[in-house]
Structures are given as structure tokens and as C-alpha cells.
Amino acid sequence: MKKEDLYEPFSVSVQVLEKYPVDKHKHSFFELVYVLSGAGEQRINENKFTYQAGDMFLLTPGDSHCFDIQETTTFFFLRFNNIYLKSSGIVKDNVNRLEHALMNVNQVPGSILKNESDKPFVRMVIDAMIREQVNRDLCWDKITLQLVNTLISYVCRNIEKYQPAEIKDDKEEKLFDILQYIQSNIYSPKSIMAESISEKFNLSVSYIGRYFKKNHGKTMQEYVSNYRAKMIENRLIHSNMRMSEIVDEFGFVDESHLNKFFKKHTGRTPSEFRKN
Known part of the structure; x- marks a missing residue:
């Protein structure tokens, strides 16, 4: 199967195709x-979407993936890689949100643009990006980067908003808050200890443990460890970090310490995981 590479942080293109x-x-x-x-129709892995x-x-x-084109189609493509994710043009908070969204994109079937109020603005951003690419007026490259960041922010919101909740009762708003806190502090081990989480939400350690297990189905420690392992997998797959x-x-x-943690969750060391 053919594999394509990208050697710049991002690229923008428009193609009119009758056949992919x-x-x-x-x-x-x-x-x-x-x-x-x-x-x-688009085929992504083993799934088909009109x-x-x-x-x-x-x-x-x-x-x-590939496209089965039934009516002549005009596609807009934004391709980006890890160089873009690590660039100074995108703030760290957005990088973390983007990483979380990318980890969950496969949970949002079909088109990821589901928020109706976002649709006209996304189209305007894309139209503006195309104009900048065509006209290449003064500061076009800086404006394009800002438009790319804006578009990515819309992507994050739509994935985060419409991904299936990993809970059994979607009315339990407190659990959403706890999950959000864990995801935001996954890089700080002390902040995601049970004692720190219970203090943050003004609940006892024993109560928050029972509450999380009852409403999520996993223990809080299991969730923290699994999420942390997934984030490390993401680093190993999508970056060249040492x-x-x-x-x-x-x-x-x-x-x-990293090797021991990662092998416990995946059965392989990080180096072995990256090689495969």
C-alpha cells in the first residue's frame, strides 16, 4: 500500500476531481x-462514509483511506505533521487539546463537523485560507498560519463535543469535571493522585473513589494510568521525542520508571513499541 510523506509543517491545497x-x-x-x-463515499480503514x-x-x-467519487468533487486539503504541532505558532494548551482530540477522533463516526453553528464559520475560514494561498499578498504566510490554528480549534471543539462519553450516566456532570481535570493535568503526577483530585473537588478520597467507579465503570487509578499510557503511545507514534x-x-x-510503567500497560517497552 502506498504511503505518503509531508516534509513541511503544513500544506494547503484544493483539488477538483472526477476520480480519486x-x-x-x-x-x-x-x-x-x-x-x-x-x-x-470515503473509505477509512474498514469503514465507509458517504x-x-x-x-x-x-x-x-x-x-x-480513499474516495469513491460519485459527483465531481472539490476537496480542500490541510495536511500537517508533528513539526506543526511543536511550532511556536500554537500555544501549549491548544497542543494538549489537539492531542486529546486526535486520540479520540475515531470515536466520532463520519464527518467530524457536527456543530451546526460552527459550519458557516469553518467555511469562511477555509475560503479565507484559499484566498491567501492564491493571492499571496503581504503577510499571507502569517495570516495563513493563524487561519490554520483557527481551523484546528474548530476541529478540536467538534471532536471533544461529540465524542461518546466514557460514562454510563451522561447526567453526572461532576464526572465530566473530574475527567477534564485529569486530562488537563496528565503531565503532573502529583496533581492526578487521588488525594489531590479529592481536594480539588472537596470530596473525601474514599467517596470520590467509589463515585468514580460507580459512574465510570473503572477505578480512577485505572483511568489515569490508561490515559497516561495512551498519551505516551501518541508521543511514540507521532513524534521523534527521545x-x-x-x-x-x-x-x-x-x-x-517509564519502561516499567509502559510495559505493564502494553506488554512492550517504549522502544519496542516504537519499532513496531
Whole structure:
């Protein structure tokens, strides 16, 4: 299967196609696809989704996909890689939100653009991006970067807002708050200890443990560990970070501590996981 690479932080393009030029293929980068006009079907991994004007899809590295075009289609493509994610043009909070969204994009079936009030603004941002690419007026590159960041923020909101909640009772707002807190503080081990979480929400350690288990189905420690392991997997797959950098970012004592934690959850060391 053909695999495509991207050697710049991001690229923007528009293509009018009657037939998709390549069969099912994979990328080493992220690809955001917006349908400006036309209709057909997209195959992502083993799933099929119909598409029409206004639909948007996000493909992650390693996804295999192709389009079956039924009506001549105008596609907008925004391709971006880890260089973009690490660039100074995007603030750290947005990087963390984006990482969380990318981890959960496959939980949002079909078009990821589901928030009705966002749809006209997304189209305006994309139209503005296309104009900047065509006209290349003064400061066009800086404006394009800001438009890319804006579009990515819309992507994050739609994925976060419409991903299935990992809880049994969607009325339990307190659990949403706890999950949000854990995700926001996953890089700070002390902040996600049971004692710190219970203090944050003004609940006893024993009560918050029972509450979390009852409403989520897993213990709080299981959720924290699983989420942390998934974030590390994301680093290993989508970045070239050294093990020492991952150790520092996630607050491990040393590389041995990281290896022990990761192997417990995946059956492989980080180095073995990255090789495969």
C-alpha cells in the first residue's frame, strides 16, 4: 500500500476531481479533508462514509483511506505533521487539546463537523485560507498560519463535543469535571493522585473513589494510568521525542520508571513499541 510523506509543517491545497487519483493509501501525517462541493463515499480503514458538501474528515497517521467519487468533487486539503504541532505558532494548551482530540477522533463516526453553528464559520475560514494561498499578498504566510490554528480549534471543539462519553450516566456532570481535570493535568503526577483530585473537588478520597467507579465503570487509578499510557503511545507514534524527553514531560523518575510503567500497560517497552 502506498504511503505518503509531508516534509513541511503544513500544506494547503484544493483539488477538483472526477476520480480519486490513488487507491487506498496511508499517510505519515495528519490530513484534514473538507468537501467544498460534490458527493461520494470515503473509505477509512474498514469503514465507509458517504460525503457531501460541507462534510469534514480528519485522518491520522497510519489510517488507510480513499474516495469513491460519485459527483465531481472539490476537496480542500490541510495536511500537517508533528513539526506543526511543536511550532511556536500554537500555544501549549491548544497542543494538549489537539492531542486529546486526535486520540479520540475515531470515536466520532463520519464527518467530524457536527456543530451546526460552527459550519458557516469553518467555511469562511477555509475560503479565507484559499484566498491567501492564491493571492499571496503581504503577510499571507502569517495570516495563513493563524487561519490554520483557527481551523484546528474548530476541529478540536467538534471532536471533544461529540465524542461518546466514557460514562454510563451522561447526567453526572461532576464526572465530566473530574475527567477534564485529569486530562488537563496528565503531565503532573502529583496533581492526578487521588488525594489531590479529592481536594480539588472537596470530596473525601474514599467517596470520590467509589463515585468514580460507580459512574465510570473503572477505578480512577485505572483511568489515569490508561490515559497516561495512551498519551505516551501518541508521543511514540507521532513524534521523534527521545525517551529522556518523555520521562521529563510525564514526570517519571527516570527511563527505567517509564519502561516499567509502559510495559505493564502494553506488554512492550517504549522502544519496542516504537519499532513496531
